[in-house]
Structures are given as C-alpha cells and as structure tokens.
Amino acid sequence: MYATxxxxxxxxxxxxxxxxxxxxxxxxxxxxxxxxxxxxxxxTGALPAxxxxxxxxxxxxxxxxxxxxxxxxxGPLRKxxxxxxGIGAQPASHxxxxxxxxxxxxxxxxxxxxxxxxxxxxxxxxxxxxxxAALFG
Numbered sequence: 192m193y194a195t196x197x198x199x200x201x202x203x204x205x206x207x208x209x210x211x212x213x214x215x216x217x218x219x220x221x222x223x224x225x226x227x228x229x230x231x232x233x234x235t236g237a238l239p240a241x242x243x244x245x246x247x248x249x250x251x252x253x254x255x256x257x258x259x260x261x262x263x264x265x266g267p268l269r270k271x272x273x274x275x276x277g278i279g280a281q282p283a284s285h286x287x288x289x290x291x292x293x294x295x296x297x298x299x300x301x302x303x304x305x306x307x308x309x310x311x312x313x314x315x316x317x318x319x320x321x322x323x324a325a326l327f328g
Contacts, residue, residue, distance in 0.1 A: 227242060
C-alpha cells in the first residue's frame with residue numbers, strides 16, 4: 192500500500208513528455224479554396240457538366256441560408272411552416288378518410304390468401320425455441 196502511494200506521488204511530480212511530436216507551430220491557412228474540384232482519381236479529371244450552376248440537378252441555392260430554408264430531412268427546417276398553411280396547419284380529421292387505391296394494401300392480412308404468410312406449425316415453433324435441438328432428440 193505504501194509503495195503505491197510513493198509511485199503515485201512520484202508520477203504526479205515527474206515531468207511528463209508526450210510520445211508524439213509535432214513539426215512546427217499550429218497555423219490557420221490564410222485562404223482556403225472552397226470551389227468544387229474533381230476528385231483526383233476521377234477518370235475524366237473534370238466536374239460534370241452544369242455542376243453547381245443550378246442545372247441538371249446541381250446546387251440551385253446561392254447561399255447556405257437559402258438552402259436551409261428549403262431543406263427537409265426529418266420534416267421542414269423552417270419554423271414558419273405551420274403559419275404558412277403547410278404541415279400541421281389542419282387537423283387530420285379535416286383531411287378526410289384514408290382509403291388505399293385499387294391494388295394497394297395497408298396490411299398483409301388484406302392480401303389474397305396466396306400472398307399471406309403461412310402459420311407456423313408446432314414442430315417449427317419447438318425447433319425455434321430449442322435452437323434446433325428438438326430436431327435431433
């Protein structure tokens with residue numbers, strides 16, 4: 192017990208030298224070029240035609256804030272969406288009944304019998320519960 196205390200005190204007072212060494216001081220680059228560049232391993236060495244111009248699926252937003260105003264990931268990011276008559280502006284009861292179109296089913300049990308799951312037999316249930324050991328015994 193005493194030896195542990197001595198080792199801890201010695202470690203606390205020892206000068207710690209990190210094992211990793213960095214070359215030079217940290218510095219922030221003065222200019223960073225954010226213009227789109229082709230990937231170095233690109234077979235053509237060029238960006239797709241119309242890239243970043245808003246045409247052919249490119250970026251159509253002039254700034255990040257205009258992108259964020261129109262972005263949706265888990266719902267719209269705009270805080271004024273309800274006030275604008277969008278999502279959540281009306282209760283669901285005002286939207287009317289939900290009926291699937293012909294040929295579309297909401298539940299597997301609504302399908303014709305040939306597409307339904309077959310029920311498990313007692314032997315299959317026993318095999319699952321015992322990890323297959325019941326098949327050999």
